[in-house]
Amino acid sequence: MHGLINKAIQAFLSDAFGAAAWDRISRHAGLAQDLGCEGFEAMQTYDPHLTEAILDSASALLDRPRASLLEDLGTYLVSNPRVAALRRLLRFGGVSFTDFLHSLDDLPGRTRLAVPELLLPELLTEETAPGRFNLTILSCPPGFGHVMLGVLRALADDYGALTVAEHRGATPASGAGRTDRRNPGLVDESIEIEVHDPAFHDGRQFDLAGVAEA
Amino acid sequence: MNRALPPPAIPLALEAPAVGVLMPMFLWLDGSCRIRAAGPTLHKIIRRPFIGASLTSVFHLRRPVEIRDADDLVRANRIRLSVTGPPATGFKGVAVPLATGNGVLINLSFGYGVHDAVRDHGLSDTDFAATDLAIELLYLLEAKNAVMAELDRTNHALRGAKQEAEAQALTDALTGLGNRRALERAMALQTASGRAFGLMQMDLDHFKAVNDTLGHAAGDHVLSVVARVLRETVRHHDLVARVGGDEFVILLHGLADFGPIRRIGLSLLERLAEPIFFEGQPCAVSASLGAVLQCPPPHERDAETLLTEADRALYLSKNAGRSRLTMIDVKGHTETIPDTPSPAEDPTEPPGQGAEPVRMPPSGPVRANQTGAPTRDKPLTGTP
Numbered sequence: 001m002h003g004l005i006n007k008a009i010q011a012f013l014s015d016a017f018g019a020a021a022w023d024r025i026s027r028h029a030g031l032a033q034d035l036g037c038e039g040f041e042a043m044q045t046y047d048p049h050l051t052e053a054i055l056d057s058a059s060a061l062l063d064r065p066r067a068s069l070l071e072d073l074g075t076y077l078v079s080n081p082r083v084a085a086l087r088r089l090l091r092f093g094g095v096s097f098t099d100f101l102h103s104l105d106d107l108p109g110r111t112r113l114a115v116p117e118l119l120l121p122e123l124l125t126e127e128t129a130p131g132r133f134n135l136t137i138l139s140c141p142p143g144f145g146h147v148m149l150g151v152l153r154a155l156a157d158d159y160g161a162l163t164v165a166e167h168r169g170a171t172p173a174s175g176a177g178r179t180d181r182r183n184p185g186l187v188d189e190s191i192e193i194e195v196h197d198p199a200f201h202d203g204r205q206f207d208l209a210g211v212a213e214a
Numbered sequence: 215m216n217r218a219l220p221p222p223a224i225p226l227a228l229e230a231p232a233v234g235v236l237m238p239m240f241l242w243l244d245g246s247c248r249i250r251a252a253g254p255t256l257h258k259i260i261r262r263p264f265i266g267a268s269l270t271s272v273f274h275l276r277r278p279v280e281i282r283d284a285d286d287l288v289r290a291n292r293i294r295l296s297v298t299g300p301p302a303t304g305f306k307g308v309a310v311p312l313a314t315g316n317g318v319l320i321n322l323s324f325g326y327g328v329h330d331a332v333r334d335h336g337l338s339d340t341d342f343a344a345t346d347l348a349i350e351l352l353y354l355l356e357a358k359n360a361v362m363a364e365l366d367r368t369n370h371a372l373r374g375a376k377q378e379a380e381a382q383a384l385t386d387a388l389t390g391l392g393n394r395r396a397l398e399r400a401m402a403l404q405t406a407s408g409r410a411f412g413l414m415q416m417d418l419d420h421f422k423a424v425n426d427t428l429g430h431a432a433g434d435h436v437l438s439v440v441a442r443v444l445r446e447t448v449r450h451h452d453l454v455a456r457v458g459g460d461e462f463v464i465l466l467h468g469l470a471d472f473g474p475i476r477r478i479g480l481s482l483l484e485r486l487a488e489p490i491f492f493e494g495q496p497c498a499v500s501a502s503l504g505a506v507l508q509c510p511p512p513h514e515r516d517a518e519t520l521l522t523e524a525d526r527a528l529y530l531s532k533n534a535g536r537s538r539l540t541m542i543d544v545k546g547h548t549e550t551i552p553d554t555p556s557p558a559e560d561p562t563e564p565p566g567q568g569a570e571p572v573r574m575p576p577s578g579p580v581r582a583n584q585t586g587a588p589t590r591d592k593p594l595t596g597t598p
Contacts, residue, residue, distance in 0.1 A: 004364075038371060042364040085360035090354045095339050110350070116359030208352055209333035 001051040001141075002118045006040040006203035009051065011083065012076045013058055025061055029053040045117055048141065053111050055143070067146045067167070074150020078158060089114075090155060091206045095196050101133050123148075133193040139173040145189030152193060160203025162196045223312050226490060239305070239322040239344055242312075243269055243284045247315065248316060253343045259331075273305075274298050284318040285311070293320065301334045303327070324348065329355060364420040386588045388434060389441035391462070392455035395516075400453045400465050401517045412466035412475050414505040415524040416482070419536040424497045432492040436499055447481050463524070472541050475505045476551065479539035483552075487537060503539040504528030513544060 010148060014022040026039065028031045040046065058067045078087050092110075093103035108120040121140035128134050135152075137145050149167050156163040170187040227340050230251045236257035242583075247269040264272045277294040278286060285307040287293055296304040305322040312319055324331040328348050333336065342348045384396035391402070404411045418440065425433035437460065444454045444462060453465040469475065482501060489496035504527025506520055515523075523542055530550060531538040540550040 041368055043361075043368060052371055085356070085363075089353065089357055089360070092349060092356070097340075110357075111355060112353060113350070115361060207333070207336065208349075209329050 001046050001048045002115070003040050003042045003044040003046060004115065006046055006051055006054070007042045008077060008086075009054060009073060009082065010039045012073045012080075013054075013105055013207040014070065015080060015082065016076065017062060018174050021062070025054060025057045028061055029057040041202035051141075056186055066143055070143045070146035071150040071153075074152075076150075076156040077147075078151055078154035079118065081091075085157065088206070090151070091158070092208075097156050097163065098131075099169065100155060100159065101135070101193065102127075103194075104135060131195045133195070134168075135191040135193065137189045137191075139186045140189060142170060142187050142189075145170065145191055148189075149191055152191065156195075158204050158206075160197070160201040161198045162200035163193055164196070165191060165193045168192050219416050223516040233319075235342060238341060241269070241307075241320040241322065242317060243287070243309075243320065244317040245284050245315070247281065247284050247287075247361050249542045256322070256338065258337070258341060260297060261336050262330075272298060274302070276304075284309075287318055287320065301330075303331050303334060328352065355499050386456040389437055389456050391444070394455065394457045396453065397455035397463050397465065398517065399459060400455075401508075401520070404465065404467070405514055405517065408511050408514070409468060410470045411508045411512050412464075412469035412472075412477065412505060413508065413520050413523070413524050414464040414466065414475060414503055414539075415528045416462040416464065416504075417502050417528055417532070418486075419500045419502055419532070421499050424499060428492060428495055428497060432495070432497055435492045436497050440486065440499075440501075443482070445487050447478055447485065463521075469507060472505070472507065472543070472549075475507075476539070477540060479503050479505065480551065483537055483539060484552055500537040502531040502536050504531055505541045507541060507544065509544055515544075 010022060013025060022039070023032070026035060031053060034050075055066060055069070058064075059069055062069070077083055078090065089110075090100070093100040093107070093189075102124045102125060104123045107123055111118050111120050121144060122138040124136040124138060126134045126136075135148065137148060145167055149165055152165050153163075156165070168190040170189040173186040173188050230242070232249075233463070234253045238253040240251075240253040241249060241256065242251040244250055247264055249267055249269060249272065251265065260272060263590070271297040273291075275281065275295050277292065279289060279291045288311050290309070293307040293309060294304070295307070296302045298588075304325070304327050306325045307320050307322040309318050309320040311317075323346075328351055332348075332352065339349055348584075384392055384399070386393045390433055399415075417437070421433065421436065437456070441454070441456065444464065448454060448464055448466065452467055455463050455465075457463050459499045463480075466475065466478070482503065486499065486501040489498050491497070506523045506527060508514060508520055525549070527540040527542045530540040530542075532550060534550050534553075536538070538550050538552065540548055542548050
């Protein structure tokens with residue numbers, strides 16, 4: 001798993017639950033020694049088991065279901081000032097939330113353009129009825145859909161859209177994703193999104209050429 | 215590029231709004247360079263009525279600089295122009311002729327100035343053609359900056375850790391002086407640079423007795439005090455290294471003769487002859503010194519030879535009764551100071567053995583000889 005993802009998880013856990021909680025989690029996961037005092041490094045690729053171990057320990061120590069932790073991680077990625085650059089990159093997807101949903105198919109490709117080693121699962125958006133979308137995440141590590149659910153809910157708010165989004169469950173990976181990830185642990189997950197009003201409130205300001213608050 | 219396109223069999227006719235969708239920054243000029251129409255994004259940028267105005271009243275032409283008519287723009291391979299007046303947004307463009315008598319169609323682009331233009335004019339996605347890669351470019355620019363910032367942070371942390379590790383690798387943990395590695399590095403650097411330097415080796419007398427009778431804490435305390443004395447006695451750019459339990463080496467930069475070594479040596483002998491107190495107990499040590507000079511090329515000697523010679527000089531000091539400095543010059547001449555006998559030392563005691571009782575060091579002769587000029591039994595010169 002790419003360091004940027006691991007680092008995002010670390011930043012979320014330390015910001016939301018405190019640096020001491022992160023220390024406990026990384027110790028419980030048996031990683032404190034390997035990672036050193038700084039934790040994950042952004043530009044390094046780690047074994048996926050490390051990520052799994054961190055998430056399992058976080059869920060156990062914080063007594064929170066994994067799905068809800070992951071959804072909070074997604075929300076954090078869009079709304080926390082510490083990762084403002086990411087929110088800006090997501091907002092490049094379109095001028096409205098509906099536009100953004102249509103642009104999700106391009107997200108893994110865009111990401112790869114910027115950081116070639118950062119492989120995101122393939123995303124498939126279908127408008128099943130006017131204002132009704134189905135997002136399928138192909139061949140992803142279990143729980144990725146919950147992160148996306150958090151991202152979508154927070155971004156809908158960022159755009160000022162009134163939406164309802166729900167996780168529709170996971171099935172074993174069909175192998176439909178273009179990336180060669182027919183790993184038995186991978187799944188396809190889907191999310192249903194209803195956009196009731198794309199301009200329900202003003203949302204947050206976004207300038208294309210703005211400077212990301214670091 | 216060939217601009218003289220053959221007329222299509224069926225002329226391609228488009229309304230200006232449709233052209234605006236494909237090219238939001240198009241300009242339609244008549245034959246005499248008057249602007250007949252412009253794309254919506256250009257209207258947003260120029261912000262004043264300019265339809266009917268001449269091209270050169272709205273834009274500053276950079277390439278081609280001079281034109282007689284609109285066809286000159288077609289003939290130019292590439293067009294460069296900027297808006298007159300601040301912020302002088304720049305464009306690059308290309309012009310094609312329209313059907314006879316209808317003038318020229320120009321398509322403009324921001325080129326690499328896209329980020330500034332978007333910021334200066336508050337542009338958004340819809341101001342670009344759906345096929346334009348400008349948004350992707352902005353996205354990449356932003357992603358690159360975010361990644362660079364992250365890398366920068368990582369680099370910064372790594373650099374700090376590297377410096378710390380390097381410093382630790384060259385430092386003696388107990389005294390904060392250099393260690394053997396630091397000494398070897400400094401000697402290699404100095405020898406390679408062809409400069410002369412002095413090398414003084416120092417051994418504490420009676421140190422083992424302090425350790426044995428007062429314990430290691432007392433020994434460590436003595437070493438720390440000695441380290442401080444050494445630092446205070448030499449110049450700040452000289453290197454002081456602890457290379458063994460109670461062995462120290464001082465590298466004195468840029469010395470061509472033994473004069474400064476005598477001064478520094480006597481000063482050290484005097485200061486270290488004073489007892490060092492640990493928890494009220496006097497720890498009586500003194501120092502024996504041996505010094506040599508590294509000569510400039512072609513007479514330079516390798517590090518090992520120098521250290522062996524300094525060590526030999528040190529043992530001459532010990533044999534002469536301790537608390538002395540012995541210098542050996544490049545020809546092998548030796549000089550030991552102070553050269554008075556040492557009544558406090560038991561002459562039957564073999565030097566360098568650890569079983570000395572803890573007692574006041576043989577400080578008498580040092581005091582007695584302090585003001586007298588050191589005597590020489592043989593001539594000593596720094597440079598051969």
